[in-house]
Amino acid sequence: MSQDFAIKVIGYMYESIMETMSRLPFSGRYWMEEIVQGTALRVLDEHSSELEITSDKPIDICTGYLHLLDNKGFLKASDYHLRQEGEEIHVQVNFSRCVYRDFCVQVQDKEIPLYCIRMNALRAVLKKFLELDYTYSIHVSQQENLCHGRLFPNPLPRGEIVIREGDVLKIAGDRAMLLPMATYASILGSIKEHAPHVLVHVLYDAGFQSGLRLARRARKMYPAAGECLNILLDELKQHGLGRMELVSLEPGAGRALIRCHDSFQVDSIKKYGELYRTPRVVCDLLRGTFAAFLTELLQQNIFCEEIQCQSMGNSCCEFLTLPVETQLSRGEEV
Structure with a gap:
C-alpha cells in the first residue's frame, strides 16, 4: 500500500469520525480532540527513544515532534514554520503541503466547523511535556494558500464538555440540566x-x-x-x-x-x-x-x-x- 493512499485513508477515517461527532448535541468536538490527541500520545509512547527535544520551550517540543514524524516519512518538518511569542506558538504551513489537506477540504465543503488535526496533535504533545492545557485558533488564507495556527495556554474548562458525576449532570464543571x-x-x-x-x-x-x-x-x-x-x-x-x-x-x-x-x-x-x-x-x-x-x-x-x-x-x-x-x-x- 502506497503512503499517499494510507494518508488518504487516515483522512477518510477522521472525516467519518468528524461527521459523526458533529451530530452530537454536546461535546462532539471535544471527543474528536480526544481521539486525535490520543493518537499523538500513542506515537510518542511507541517512539519516545527516537524523540529529540533540545529544551522545555514549547516551540522546541513542537519542533521535536514534527522532526519525529519527518523521520518516519509522514511529513516534511521543513514545511512547518514555527515561532514563539511569549507563551504563544505560531504555526504556518503551506496548505498544499499539509498531509491533512484533503480532510480539511472535505469537512469545509460539508459546512463542518474548521478543525485542525495537526494543531490538536501538538496540543497533546505540549500537555504531555509541560502538563499544561493549550487551545488553538486556525485561519486559512485562500489567497496565500497558507494555514496560520496559534497555540496558547487555556486556563479555563471547555464550555461544551458534558459529563455525569453520579446523579449530577455537568457542563464545563458546573451543574447543568437539560x-x-x-x-x-x-x-x-x-x-x-x-x-x-x-x-x-x-x-x-x-x-x-x-x-x-x-x-x-x-x-x-x-x-x-x-x-x-x-x-x-x-x-x-x-x-x-x-x-x-x-x-x-x-x-x-x-x-x-x-x-x-x-x-x-x-x-x-x-x-x-x-x-x-x-x-x-x-x-x-x-x-x-x-x-x-x-x-x-x-x-x-x-x-x-x-x-x-x-x-x-x-x-x-x-x-x-x-x-x-x-x-x-x-x-x-x-
Missing part, C-alpha cells in the same frame, strides 16, 4: 398569563445576563472580537438554540449582522402556542444574548434588534446590533 422545550414554553406561558407586559423584557434580560457570562469567559481565551464571536455563536448552536451565522461585523461602529437558522424560540411558539396577539418577531432571548456578546467583546453598550423572523414567514431570523447611543438618538426604548 430543559425540554415543553417546560420552557410552559414557563413563558405562565409569565404571559400573569405579567404579559414584562415578557419581552424578561426574555431580553435573561439572554443578556447569560450571554455576558459566556462572553467574559470566551474573551479571556480569544481576544480578537471576530474570532471570539464566531466561537460563541458555535457554542449557541451546540446548545441547540439554532444555527448561527455571522454575516458581517464592524467593530468600530458597534454593528454586527447575525442570522439564525431554525431558531428554537420560533419552534417553541409554533408547537406550544403564540405568546403575542399579533404577528411579530419573537426571538427576544437571542436578541439579549447577541447584545451581551457584542457589549463584552467591543467594550461598549450594545443593543440588538431582530429585523426579520421565521415566525413571520422569513427564511431565517436576522439580528442587527447597534450602540445604545444610536438607539437613544432615534428615540427608541432600550
Whole structure:
C-alpha cells in the first residue's frame, strides 16, 4: 500500500469520525480532540527513544515532534514554520503541503466547523511535556494558500464538555440540566398569563445576563472580537438554540449582522402556542444574548434588534446590533 493512499485513508477515517461527532448535541468536538490527541500520545509512547527535544520551550517540543514524524516519512518538518511569542506558538504551513489537506477540504465543503488535526496533535504533545492545557485558533488564507495556527495556554474548562458525576449532570464543571422545550414554553406561558407586559423584557434580560457570562469567559481565551464571536455563536448552536451565522461585523461602529437558522424560540411558539396577539418577531432571548456578546467583546453598550423572523414567514431570523447611543438618538426604548 502506497503512503499517499494510507494518508488518504487516515483522512477518510477522521472525516467519518468528524461527521459523526458533529451530530452530537454536546461535546462532539471535544471527543474528536480526544481521539486525535490520543493518537499523538500513542506515537510518542511507541517512539519516545527516537524523540529529540533540545529544551522545555514549547516551540522546541513542537519542533521535536514534527522532526519525529519527518523521520518516519509522514511529513516534511521543513514545511512547518514555527515561532514563539511569549507563551504563544505560531504555526504556518503551506496548505498544499499539509498531509491533512484533503480532510480539511472535505469537512469545509460539508459546512463542518474548521478543525485542525495537526494543531490538536501538538496540543497533546505540549500537555504531555509541560502538563499544561493549550487551545488553538486556525485561519486559512485562500489567497496565500497558507494555514496560520496559534497555540496558547487555556486556563479555563471547555464550555461544551458534558459529563455525569453520579446523579449530577455537568457542563464545563458546573451543574447543568437539560430543559425540554415543553417546560420552557410552559414557563413563558405562565409569565404571559400573569405579567404579559414584562415578557419581552424578561426574555431580553435573561439572554443578556447569560450571554455576558459566556462572553467574559470566551474573551479571556480569544481576544480578537471576530474570532471570539464566531466561537460563541458555535457554542449557541451546540446548545441547540439554532444555527448561527455571522454575516458581517464592524467593530468600530458597534454593528454586527447575525442570522439564525431554525431558531428554537420560533419552534417553541409554533408547537406550544403564540405568546403575542399579533404577528411579530419573537426571538427576544437571542436578541439579549447577541447584545451581551457584542457589549463584552467591543467594550461598549450594545443593543440588538431582530429585523426579520421565521415566525413571520422569513427564511431565517436576522439580528442587527447597534450602540445604545444610536438607539437613544432615534428615540427608541432600550
